[in-house]
Amino acid sequence: MIELRPQGAVQHNLIAPSLLAANFGNLEKEMAWFNDSAADWLHLDVMDGVFVPNISFGFPVLEYVARLTSKPLDVHLMIVQPEKFISQVRDLGAAVMNVHQEACLHLHRTVQQIHEAGMRAAVTLNPATPVSTLEEIIGDLDVVMLMTVNPGFGAQKFIEHSLDKVRRLRALIQRTGSKALIEVDGGVNRTTAPLLREAGVDVYVTGSAVFGSADPAREVDVMKGLTAIE
Numbered sequence: 001m002i003e004l005r006p007q008g009a010v011q012h013n014l015i016a017p018s019l020l021a022a023n024f025g026n027l028e029k030e031m032a033w034f035n036d037s038a039a040d041w042l043h044l045d046v047m048d049g050v051f052v053p054n055i056s057f058g059f060p061v062l063e064y065v066a067r068l069t070s071k072p073l074d075v076h077l078m079i080v081q082p083e084k085f086i087s088q089v090r091d092l093g094a095a096v097m098n099v100h101q102e103a104c105l106h107l108h109r110t111v112q113q114i115h116e117a118g119m120r121a122a123v124t125l126n127p128a129t130p131v132s133t134l135e136e137i138i139g140d141l142d143v144v145m146l147m148t149v150n151p152g153f154g155a156q157k158f159i160e161h162s163l164d165k166v167r168r169l170r171a172l173i174q175r176t177g178s179k180a181l182i183e184v185d186g187g188v189n190r191t192t193a194p195l196l197r198e199a200g201v202d203v204y205v206t207g208s209a210v211f212g213s214a215d216p217a218r219e220v221d222v223m224k225g226l227t228a229i230e
């Protein structure tokens, strides 16, 4: 399993570009800049048209993309009954399997099964789902992802209230001694990333801000704080 929190690091600064915003007409080119950039994980958004009001891509595309990178894959399943696909996600070589709290009737069992399959378990909360719903399971999680928009579409407006939610999650993690990383997804860009960092975020999913940029690798650097904004 990949090491998510290196020894001594209190807060991570990982960027996970979301393929949803990529040019699917030229995935090789998109993956070439991604591989050469400082980006850390590849975020893959799977939508089923049931859990969210949109359909994205499925296993044929995931398998193709997985062959184009050796960076960790973060597979975000916006689908009902994600537990049905644990072995298929494992077979992709995914590092992180990301399921929604709202989509899992037996979340504890699903998290156990993700771990048994050799992957890191991430649980995502929709904007209206309180952090407190994870209180009983936070110690078992590798990542908690907060949706900072309603899931289903890229390029939506960041929900400002999410900053308080990140702080509540950080407090829960500290209080319980959980090792979980805090990830955010939706409306993350060079303006919102610094605010999120201050609130305690470790992993930044970013779609349109990076793939829509003329220089995506530089945008990653800016979000990481490696390049100053002129």
Ligand code: DX5
Pocket: 018, 020, 021, 043, 045, 076, 149, 150, 151, 152, 153, 154, 155, 156, 185, 186, 187, 188, 205, 206, 207, 208, 209
């Ligand atoms: C939304 C997806 C996101 C999306 C983020 O349902 O889970 O990963 O691609 O896109 P931006 O960064 O454009 O808000």
Ligand code: ZN
Pocket: 018, 043, 044, 045, 076, 185, 205
């Ligand atoms: Zn996502």
